[in-house]
Each structure stands twice: as structure tokens, then as C-alpha cells.
Amino acid sequence: MLKLFFVLWCLIGIVPMTHAQDWQAAQGDIVRLETDAPQGVVNIRAFDIDWPVKRLSDSRIVAWVGVGIKTKPATYPIVMSLDLADGRHFLRTDQLVVAKGNFRISRITVKKKHANFNPKSLARIRSDQRALGRTYNMPVDANPDVQIDFMPVEGPITTPLGAQRYINGQPRSPHTGVDIAAPEGTPAKTPLAGKVLLTESMFLTGNSVVIGHGNGLYSVFVHLSEILVKEGQWLATGEVFAKVGQTGRATGPHLHWSLRFHKKRVDPLSLLRK
Ligand SMILES: [Zn+2]
Structure with a gap:
């Protein structure tokens, strides 16, 4: 059995290797890497981050790697290391080929106070951003899963991740999550178990909730x-945590859902199990 893995894995210091396998992704994707790995401790490293790994069987593992919307299209190494119980240590390097995301243009018109900020609003926006930023460092017990089977609310995606935003005609930062249209008051369920890390009313995002799912994965739900x-509070998968609205800078009722995976902005839709 082990012999087979020598095709891809090599004993450290003995066999030099170029790379074993190519994986394809676009900016904003969570890449699911399912591959052979004999019993032992597997570590997957890319972009200087250790990514979550789950064992599927005696011979297979799955790992998830987040490609941020700002990650430059290029080829990156993924280093997989394997420690066997008998002390042997194997290493394998794959390649992750990142293509440009297919991001569209989104134009919205909002109230003047939500487009041209006075110093007081600007100070509030910055403090809101710092509060959100702090949550991405909060430790949360690992959830056994990284993928989801349903969306937090049912509805059409009105603005996808990465859409280039024009607000009242001015170019702004790309859209940081997905917008799901749903009637005001629709219950929103957490698609993955997790701990509530923040509940706050913010200037641009209105009533906002951050849920940490463990494994470096954080959901932000706003408006x-x-x-x-x-x-x-700890929430089980499927528990209702809020109601859909249009608080903050919103042009109609919808759920805006952003996802951070080890601080990289990724597409919540790429969490869906296929
Ligand atoms: Zn949005």
C-alpha cells in the first residue's frame, strides 16, 4: 500500500521533487483538495498558512485552501507533509494555479450620507472595521466540517462576490460578500455551527453578526x-440567529454574507458541498 504513495510523496532529504499535482482555482475560491495520504498526520501549507485537513479514510484526506479575492493570478506551491506513526516523514509539493476571478460590475445608488462620509461617520466606519477585524483573530473550537449543505436564506444572489462597485457613480472597493435577496423578516439560519463573536449595530453594515466556525473560518452577516x-453563544448548524433586513447602507431587504478563511476574503458559495 505504502509503495503507491512514493509516486507522489517523497521521504525528506532523499528524493528531490518538482511538483506532484496541479490544482486549479480562481480568485475568491475555496479549493477542495482530496488526495491520497496513508495513515499519519498530514499538514497542508499554502500562502504561509496551515489549512484544515480532514481524514476521509485510511488512505484519503481532504483539505481546504482559501484563495483571497486579492490573491494575484499566478502559480503557488502547496506543501503537504506527512508524519507516520513509525517516525518517517514525507513531503510533497503540489501547484495551485490561480486564475483571475470572473467579477462583474455593480452600480447602486444610496443616500448621500452613506456615500460621502463626514469626519464623524468616517471615524465610526473605521472603528466598526476594527471591531470586525478583531473577531477574525478570535479562537473558536474547530468544527468538524468546513463545507455547507444549505444557504442561510433561500433567494436569488443579487450581487456576487468581487463585483466592482460603483456607488452613486463613484468606483469603490469590490463587493466583499454575496447578497441574497429575501423579504424583510425572513429568518436567517447559520449554515455551519459556530460561536457568535459579535452582535453590533454599525454605520454601513447596520445590524451585524459575526459567527466563528473554527478552522480559521468566519462568517459576517449584515443589514x-x-x-x-x-x-x-454557540449555534448548531441550521439554528436561526437573525432576521433579514435593510439596516445600514442597503437598497432593499437582503442578507449580505461575507466569509473570511484565515483572513482571506473568499466566496461563501464555494463552501457549498457539490
Ligand atoms: Zn452586499
Whole structure:
């Protein structure tokens, strides 16, 4: 059995290798790497980050790697290391080929106070951003899963991740999540278990909730009409945590869902199990 793996894995210091396998991704993707790996401890490293790994069987593992929307299209190494119980250590280097994301243009018109900020608003926006940023460092017990089977609400995606935003005609940063249209008051369910890390009313994002799912994965849900949970609360997959609304800078009721995976901005839709 082990012999087979020598095709891809090599004993450290003995066999030099170029790379074993190519994986394809676009900016904003979460790449699912399913590959052979004999029993042992596997570590997957890319972009200087260790990514979550789950064992599927005695001979197969799956790992997830996040490609940020700002990651430059290029080829990157993925280093996989394997420690066997008998002390042997194997190494393998794959390649991740990142293509440009297929991002579209999105134009919206909002109230003047939400487009041209006075110094007071600007200070508030910055403090909101810092509060959100702090949550991405909060440790959360690992959830056994990284993929989801349903969306937090049912509805059409009105703005995808990465859409180039024009707000009142001015070019702005790309859209940081997905917008799912749904009627005001629709219950939003967490698609993955996790801990509530933040519940706050913010200037641009309105009523906002951050849920940490473990494994470096954090969901941000905003523009909520009502928040039904408290900071520190643990939610099981499918639990209702809020109601859809249009608080903050929103042009109609919808759920905006952003995802951070080891701080990289990735597409929530790429979490869906295919
Ligand atoms: Zn949005």
C-alpha cells in the first residue's frame, strides 16, 4: 500500500521533487483538495498558512485552501507533509494555479450620507472595521466540517462576490460578500455551527453578526432587521440567529454574507458541498 504513495510523496532529504499535482482555482475560491495520504498526520501549507485537513479514510484526506479575492493570478506551491506513526516523514509539493476571478460590475445608488462620509461617520466606519477585524483573530473550537449543505436564506444572489462597485457613480472597493435577496423578516439560519463573536449595530453594515466556525473560518452577516443571539453563544448548524433586513447602507431587504478563511476574503458559495 505504502509503495503507491512514493509516486507522489517523497521521504525528506532523499528524493528531490518538482511538483506532484496541479490544482486549479480562481480568485475568491475555496479549493477542495482530496488526495491520497496513508495513515499519519498530514499538514497542508499554502500562502504561509496551515489549512484544515480532514481524514476521509485510511488512505484519503481532504483539505481546504482559501484563495483571497486579492490573491494575484499566478502559480503557488502547496506543501503537504506527512508524519507516520513509525517516525518517517514525507513531503510533497503540489501547484495551485490561480486564475483571475470572473467579477462583474455593480452600480447602486444610496443616500448621500452613506456615500460621502463626514469626519464623524468616517471615524465610526473605521472603528466598526476594527471591531470586525478583531473577531477574525478570535479562537473558536474547530468544527468538524468546513463545507455547507444549505444557504442561510433561500433567494436569488443579487450581487456576487468581487463585483466592482460603483456607488452613486463613484468606483469603490469590490463587493466583499454575496447578497441574497429575501423579504424583510425572513429568518436567517447559520449554515455551519459556530460561536457568535459579535452582535453590533454599525454605520454601513447596520445590524451585524459575526459567527466563528473554527478552522480559521468566519462568517459576517449584515443589514439584519433583528439579531436573535448573544455574543458567546454557540449555534448548531441550521439554528436561526437573525432576521433579514435593510439596516445600514442597503437598497432593499437582503442578507449580505461575507466569509473570511484565515483572513482571506473568499466566496461563501464555494463552501457549498457539490
Ligand atoms: Zn452586499
